[in-house]
Amino acid sequence: xxxxxxxxLLATALFAGGAAVRAADLYIICNSQISLDQAGVRELFLGExxxxxxxxxxxxDNSAAxxxxxxxxxxxxxxxxxxxxxxxxxxxxxxxxxVVGSDAEALASVRRIPGACSYVTTxxxxxxxxxxxx
Amino acid sequence: xxxxxxxxxTCARAWLSLALATSLGLTPTAHAAEDDKxxxxxxxxxxxxxxxxxxxxxxxxxxxxAREAQRTSAAGAAAAxxAAAAxxAAAAxxxxxxxxxxxxxxxxxxxxxxxTPGAPPVVGPPAPADTGARLTHxxxxxxxxxxxxQRAEDRGMAMHGFADVGAGTHNAQFPKYQGADIAELDFxxxxxLGARTRALFELNFEVGADGExxxxxxxxxxxxxxxxxxxxxxxxxxxxxxxYNTAFHHGQWIAISLRRTRFLEFEDHGGTxxxxxxxxxxxxxxxxxxxxxxxxxxxxxxxxxxxxxIDMNNAGVTAGSTMFGGNIGLLMSGVLDGxxxxxxxxxxxxxxxxxxxxxFTQVQSYGAYVVYDTDRWEDIAEWHxxxxxxxxxxxxxxxxxxxxxxxxYRGGRFTPYGRYERGSxxxxxxxxxxxxxxxxxxxxxxxxxxxxxxxxxxxMEFAETRYTDRxxxxxxxxxxxxxxxx
Numbered sequence: 210x211x212x213x214x215x216x217x218l219l220a221t222a223l224f225a226g227g228a229a230v231r232a233a234d235l236y237i238i239c240n241s242q243i244s245l246d247q248a249g250v251r252e253l254f255l256g257e258x259x260x261x262x263x264x265x266x267x268x269x270d271n272s273a274a275x276x277x278x279x280x281x282x283x284x285x286x287x288x289x290x291x292x293x294x295x296x297x298x299x300x301x302x303x304x305x306x307x308v309v310g311s312d313a314e315a316l317a318s319v320r321r322i323p324g325a326c327s328y329v330t331t332x333x334x335x336x337x338x339x340x341x342x343x
Numbered sequence: 344x345x346x347x348x349x350x351x352x353t354c355a356r357a358w359l360s361l362a363l364a365t366s367l368g369l370t371p372t373a374h375a376a377e378d379d380k381x382x383x384x385x386x387x388x389x390x391x392x393x394x395x396x397x398x399x400x401x402x403x404x405x406x407x408x409a410r411e412a413q414r415t416s417a418a419g420a421a422a423a424x425x426a427a428a429a430x431x432a433a434a435a436x437x438x439x440x441x442x443x444x445x446x447x448x449x450x451x452x453x454x455x456x457x458x459t460p461g462a463p464p465v466v467g468p469p470a471p472a473d474t475g476a477r478l479t480h481x482x483x484x485x486x487x488x489x490x491x492x493q494r495a496e497d498r499g500m501a502m503h504g505f506a507d508v509g510a511g512t513h514n515a516q517f518p519k520y521q522g523a524d525i526a527e528l529d530f531x532x533x534x535x536l537g538a539r540t541r542a543l544f545e546l547n548f549e550v551g552a553d554g555e556x557x558x559x560x561x562x563x564x565x566x567x568x569x570x571x572x573x574x575x576x577x578x579x580x581x582x583x584x585x586x587y588n589t590a591f592h593h594g595q596w597i598a599i600s601l602r603r604t605r606f607l608e609f610e611d612h613g614g615t616x617x618x619x620x621x622x623x624x625x626x627x628x629x630x631x632x633x634x635x636x637x638x639x640x641x642x643x644x645x646x647x648x649x650x651x652x653i654d655m656n657n658a659g660v661t662a663g664s665t666m667f668g669g670n671i672g673l674l675m676s677g678v679l680d681g682x683x684x685x686x687x688x689x690x691x692x693x694x695x696x697x698x699x700x701x702x703f704t705q706v707q708s709y710g711a712y713v714v715y716d717t718d719r720w721e722d723i724a725e726w727h728x729x730x731x732x733x734x735x736x737x738x739x740x741x742x743x744x745x746x747x748x749x750x751x752y753r754g755g756r757f758t759p760y761g762r763y764e765r766g767s768x769x770x771x772x773x774x775x776x777x778x779x780x781x782x783x784x785x786x787x788x789x790x791x792x793x794x795x796x797x798x799x800x801x802x803m804e805f806a807e808t809r810y811t812d813r814x815x816x817x818x819x820x821x822x823x824x825x826x827x828x829x
Binding site: 248252257258259260265284285286288289291292295296298299300301302303304 | 503531533535538539541542543564566568570571574589590592594597628630633635676680718794797828
């Protein structure tokens with residue numbers, strides 16, 4: 210019984226979390242105000258776009274919102290995204306985006322790293338630039 | 344307009360707990376379909392870690408509250424002293440504490456409790472801006488604690504690798520062998536050297552035609568990225584003709600199929616094209632509306648043939664020849680997302696050092712490719728045509744061609760594929776005649792890839808190969824491969 214209760218709690222959290230992700234808005238955030246359309250965001254997270262002017266962009270994946278992001282922006286599965294980066298890295302010598310595990314961590318990373326861009330499902334507070342909402 | 348958005352610190356603790364619980368719920372959703380027991384164990388561990396984190400955060404909040412209380416107490420004492428000295432000043436200070444921060448009063452005012460000396464200070468709720476700063480700090484602390492091993496800017500040098508082993512009625516690369524085999528262990532380094540400097544090294548331990556393990560620096564290139572549209576590399580790289588030679592490298596895990604096509608194999612595995620070049624490579628891409636134009640231009644050492652095999656002249660050339668070429672492609676989007684078409688051409692002068700005096704052949708190649716790579720399909724068609732001129736024997740120009748068509752369908756963890764390939768090499772051409780694997784052939788293959796997980800795959804292939812000129816023979820193959828990445 211003592212092991213069932215946490216499992217039920219976790220299952221409820223998972224269900225609630227999944228429902229929250231499906232219903233959520235997706236905010237594309239960057240360290241500074243830059244102009245990127247949806248195609249530009251796609252290229253950024255696929256390693257095709259690395260600069261805006263002289264600014265080096267640093268994509269940061271947020272695993273808490275990644276399925277939403279992959280579906281809405283990149284239109285690809287997590288498996289294909291992973292393989293695409295292996296191929297990209299293998300061909301072009303660039304590393305895949307760093308990964309954080311929550312909106313709070315994504316916000317913290319974007320605030321801290323010049324050129325960083327990520328995505329969150331909660332409306333971001335101050336300190337980051339929202340360049341798109343999907 | 345800034346408003347009072349933050350609750351007291353006791354509520355902040357609850358907020359953080361809720362955020363952690365929510366993130367705990369969100370994090371594993373993408374992988375929930377995997378093995379339940381392992382997931383539950385992992386989640387329980389995460390829950391334990393989160394509870395520990397909550398305890399640590401609670402301690403931090405309490406410490407902050409204690410510090411705040413001390414600070415407020417000191418402020419209260421000072422205010423009390425002021426009130427005693429100046430009468431009505433305390434009432435004014437108390438009134439100001441009730442004003443929420445805003446544009447007209449942007450600086451939060453510390454609450455003043457007891458103006459009466461000796462009474463305990465009344466600690467009111469902290470001002471919103473102060474609480475916001477604390478929460479921001481705590482968020483960053485959580486981030487650092489929870490994610491320290493993989494912070495985006497702290498990855499240092501990334502090293503990846505590939506390896507594969509196999510078994511079959513023939514060795515997949517060297518058909519004279521049969522049984523079990525080890526193929527290669529490939530280390531791949533991409534050190535991050537700065538915003539614009541890039542480097543890529545690939546060190547491969549592989550079994551050669553003699554059955555011995557050899558080590559080869561397959562790629563060693565250092566580049567400077569001017570922009571998204573232009574990166575220049577210097578070093579040894581995969582010659583960017585066609586699509587396959589740069590899209591797929593030594594790690595066989597990356598490809599759907601069990602092996603490369605025979606004519607596109609690496610030089611020491613029987614390939615008949617110069618797979619590597621040592622030189623300068625300019626590459627990049629540019630958006631054209633919704634499409635993307637890709638290009639490559641390169642110049643480097645010409646290759647030589649020694650021991651019946653192409654060598655890329657790592658140390659430089661002695662005969663002073665160069666290789667140069669270009670590749671242009673168009674990557675579609677929208678309804679054609681995943682489709683890429685392209686053309687390429689190169690020219691080089693190959694020295695055959697297996698005869699004395701050396702023979703020289705001017706190799707000219709033109710190619711075209713079409714690729715359709717989506718979640719479901721990986722289809723590739725690539726063809727190369729050769730107009731090679733005998734510069735020593737003066738036997739004229741000889742025409743040859745080689746190409747393949749491959750269709751793969753990703754059906755979940757199973758990816759069946761089929762491939763037809765053909766090399767029609769003119770045996771009067773000294774370039775092909777000098778190569779051990781320069782005979783004409785065709786091959787049909789059917790196979791399936793099974794992805795055990797995201798890092799390992801099992802592949803089976805049945806193939807039939809026919810040699811059609813220098814030798815007249817055929818053989819069938821049943822091949823098995825276990826390929827991983829790490």
